[in-house]
Amino acid sequence: MKFEIVTILPDFFRGPLDYGIVRRAREAGLIEIAVHDLRDFTSDRHKTVDDRPFGGGEGMVLKPEPIFACVESMGMASQEQRRAHESLETVVLLSPQGRMFSQSVAQELAGLKRMVLLCGRYEGVDERVAEHLADQEISIGDYVLSGGEMAAAVMVDAITRLVPGALGNAASARQESFTATALNDGSLNCEAPDSTCASGGLLDYPHYTRPAEFRGAAVPEVLIGGNHEQIRKWRRKKALEKTLRNRPDLLEKQPLSSEDKRFLAQIRKL
Numbered sequence: 001m002k003f004e005i006v007t008i009l010p011d012f013f014r015g016p017l018d019y020g021i022v023r024r025a026r027e028a029g030l031i032e033i034a035v036h037d038l039r040d041f042t043s044d045r046h047k048t049v050d051d052r053p054f055g056g057g058e059g060m061v062l063k064p065e066p067i068f069a070c071v072e073s074m075g076m077a078s079q080e081q082r083r084a085h086e087s088l089e090t091v092v093l094l095s096p097q098g099r100m101f102s103q104s105v106a107q108e109l110a111g112l113k114r115m116v117l118l119c120g121r122y123e124g125v126d127e128r129v130a131e132h133l134a135d136q137e138i139s140i141g142d143y144v145l146s147g148g149e150m151a152a153a154v155m156v157d158a159i160t161r162l163v164p165g166a167l168g169n170a171a172s173a174r175q176e177s178f179t180a181t182a183l184n185d186g187s188l189n190c191e192a193p194d195s196t197c198a199s200g201g202l203l204d205y206p207h208y209t210r211p212a213e214f215r216g217a218a219v220p221e222v223l224i225g226g227n228h229e230q231i232r233k234w235r236r237k238k239a240l241e242k243t244l245r246n247r248p249d250l251l252e253k254q255p256l257s258s259e260d261k262r263f264l265a266q267i268r269k270l
């Protein structure tokens with residue numbers, strides 16, 4: 001996967017994408033990240049990337065010409081071909097007005113070969129970029145950031161984790177929060193007798209490491225006992241408990257097993 005980030009702040013990306021899994025994935029050649037300075041695609045002496053909004057109002061708006069010139073220099077398939085999914089490329093405009101980024105959108109995008117991430121600033125980007133250059137607008141959440149750079153870094157990180165080989169232990173991606181593992185018959189893997197596969201579309205279960213007792217707080221007994229079936233049940237129950245408490249909306253979307261329903265009834269009685 002090649003990420004092409006278009007920004008007026010190229011230095012911003014020194015750091016956030018140089019650590020951990022993203023760094024290792026870059027070093028292993030699983031992903032490539034190119035950062036393009038929008039000012040390199042201006043044609044005036046002052047390297048102007050923004051201008052005042054038509055119709056008046058606050059702030060500045062990123063001009064369309066440098067953004068079009070930058071993307072057109074990349075030799076991508078046409079917007080029509082990309083939108084028809086005839087190429088494994090996409091041009092994303094980061095925007096609070098976009099469709100919401102999520103683990104499933106990350107999964108969908110992880111299957112592509114190349115992704116351009118256009119980072120807005122100021123009041124935003126001339127709308128013709130969304131209409132005639134980008135294939136989609138994506139938001140990382142219902143809040144307004146000062147620029148698309150943070151959002152682009154979030155997307156690169158979440159998508160990289162899903163590129164095959166990026167995680168040392170492939171199983172750990174499957175059991176994380178929000179990840180539902182589908183079985184061959186299309187049902188969800190909620191009851192697999194695997195002590196570490198607890199999440200299935202729910203929030204992750206709690207993790208503990210040494211020391212077994214810290215400031216009087218002990219690690220739950222069951223995790224030390226080594227009974228895998230009991231550990232699996234405990235983790236599933238805890239994942240359900242935390243999901244019910246923090247994200248009840250996720251439970252509504254989940255096909256729940258009879259064991260899950262029993263656990264939930266127990267939790268609700270507490």
Ligand code: SAH
Nearest residue numbers: 094095120123124139140144145147148151
């Ligand atoms: N006036 C705009 C906000 C502009 S914020 C509005 O009200 O919708 C400036 C830039 O930050 C945007 O162009 C976008 O690229 C980025 N940005 C801000 N919030 C974002 C979010 N939640 N997700 C993705 N990008 C965001």
